[in-house]
Amino acid sequence: MSLKISEKANRNYLAKVVKLNNIRKHENADRLQCVSIDGNNVITGLDAKADALYVYFPLESAINKEFLSWGNSFEDKELNQNKEIKGFFNKKGRVRAIRLRGERSEGYIVPVQSVCDWIFIATGKTFQITEENVNQEFDFIFNVQLCEKYVNREALKARNSEKKNQKKVAKETKLIDNQFRFHIDTSPLKKYAENIHPNDLISITKKLHGTSFVVSKVLCKKPLRWYEKLLKSLGVNIVDTHYDLVYSSRKVIKNSDLEKTQNHFYSYDVWGEIAKTLEENLTAGITLYGEAVGYLKTGGYIQNGYDYGCEPGKFDTYIYRITLTNVDGKVFEFSTQQVKDYCYKFGMKCVPELYYGRAKDLFELPVDQHWNVNFVQALSDQYLEKDCDMCVNTVPDEGICIRREVFDIDVYKHKSFKFFEWETKQLDSGEVDLETQESEEEPTA
Numbered sequence: 001m002s003l004k005i006s007e008k009a010n011r012n013y014l015a016k017v018v019k020l021n022n023i024r025k026h027e028n029a030d031r032l033q034c035v036s037i038d039g040n041n042v043i044t045g046l047d048a049k050a051d052a053l054y055v056y057f058p059l060e061s062a063i064n065k066e067f068l069s070w071g072n073s074f075e076d077k078e079l080n081q082n083k084e085i086k087g088f089f090n091k092k093g094r095v096r097a098i099r100l101r102g103e104r105s106e107g108y109i110v111p112v113q114s115v116c117d118w119i120f121i122a123t124g125k126t127f128q129i130t131e132e133n134v135n136q137e138f139d140f141i142f143n144v145q146l147c148e149k150y151v152n153r154e155a156l157k158a159r160n161s162e163k164k165n166q167k168k169v170a171k172e173t174k175l176i177d178n179q180f181r182f183h184i185d186t187s188p189l190k191k192y193a194e195n196i197h198p199n200d201l202i203s204i205t206k207k208l209h210g211t212s213f214v215v216s217k218v219l220c221k222k223p224l225r226w227y228e229k230l231l232k233s234l235g236v237n238i239v240d241t242h243y244d245l246v247y248s249s250r251k252v253i254k255n256s257d258l259e260k261t262q263n264h265f266y267s268y269d270v271w272g273e274i275a276k277t278l279e280e281n282l283t284a285g286i287t288l289y290g291e292a293v294g295y296l297k298t299g300g301y302i303q304n305g306y307d308y309g310c311e312p313g314k315f316d317t318y319i320y321r322i323t324l325t326n327v328d329g330k331v332f333e334f335s336t337q338q339v340k341d342y343c344y345k346f347g348m349k350c351v352p353e354l355y356y357g358r359a360k361d362l363f364e365l366p367v368d369q370h371w372n373v374n375f376v377q378a379l380s381d382q383y384l385e386k387d388c389d390m391c392v393n394t395v396p397d398e399g400i401c402i403r404r405e406v407f408d409i410d411v412y413k414h415k416s417f418k419f420f421e422w423e424t425k426q427l428d429s430g431e432v433d434l435e436t437q438e439s440e441e442e443p444t445a
Helices: 065-070 114-123 152-164 190-195 224-234 272-283 335-344 371-385 417-428 434-439
Strands: 013-018 032-037 040-045 053-057 062-065 098-100 103-105 109-113 145-150 201-207 211-221 242-249 284-292 315-325 331-333 352-359 399-404 411-415
Touching: 032 335, 040 103, 053 114, 062 065, 065 114, 103 417, 109 114, 109 371, 145 399, 190 224, 190 371, 201 411, 211 272, 242 272, 272 315, 331 417, 335 352, 371 399, 371 411, 411 417
Parallel strands: none
Antiparallel strands: 013 053, 032 040, 053 109, 062 145, 098 103, 201 352, 201 399, 211 242, 211 284, 284 315, 315 331, 399 411
């Protein structure tokens, strides 16, 4: 198979084969057109025609620089094959959230033939993208990576170099298989709008801009005294498991060692501080998933500018998911109401809820074949493109999350373009936030 999704790919940043439709004239530019792809407004040239096959790259994906150079797509002419042609990509090759003549640019498209031609040059292999590939997602073609999630590697280089020098010696883990689980990844609502049905019971909550955490009290290996180890080796039945605290960032467990040491790089362990504030609220088998917002104890922001009403040096925690894991490793998902009840019982904060009820009851929309598209647009009009009303500072609200009340967890994110523009400016400045730093860690479990 020529189009492939790599094992470590982030599925929110994959390229996608699309068939153009809903093309319209750009309102303020005679030489530009707009086309809707997965609910995103993409700006393109006049050569784009209806029913043509293109490859779509989402916001904040990074495109192969050799491909961009071959296509003369860099704004720096010296980076292009033809030094006389100027494109609009900066040297990072990143798809940025910008406005072109007043229209939102929420992605980038190229004709499939351009991709096929370049792959032939790069690999010597001939292949075609056809209508059978429409809606197929990928990051690799043969063994060539076409795109990935953008990460500022230069800004992370110094940190990673220092971290390598501080690597700890591997120790025995206290973790038991199938007891601890990380966060699930949420998908963009626009892309999967058809998964929301009018009769679905849904909850809509604010999407907070902080750092993710997991705090859990699950079954772990128990540290044994020397005589217990001896008795166990002689066949005596020794209890060698107990319920213990485990906590993590989005991808890294911070206290996985059987002996009480911690796995963190920062001047202090923010996730350990979070765990301390929540540990007493855990009963056996409970895992809390949430977002910490505000400030680090060292004085900096968890996310630049987003104070969430906290005093400098302090943070707040908001819970949005709770699970119960039994001794066999089976996970029971709390409903939205159960999450709220548990938080109320133990005095914890839930993420702010904006709506709870049937999807069809939120807006007065005809329940027809266009309901999903109209529903997402109504959500955008109602909840997005605002400033954060929880912050003292003037910063854009990130957006919302929509959870379907089904047997398993099913959550979608819907971010505002205003936030994407803010994020673009932060990335352009070279800043790497705490969440991004942690996301680049290898998962440990």
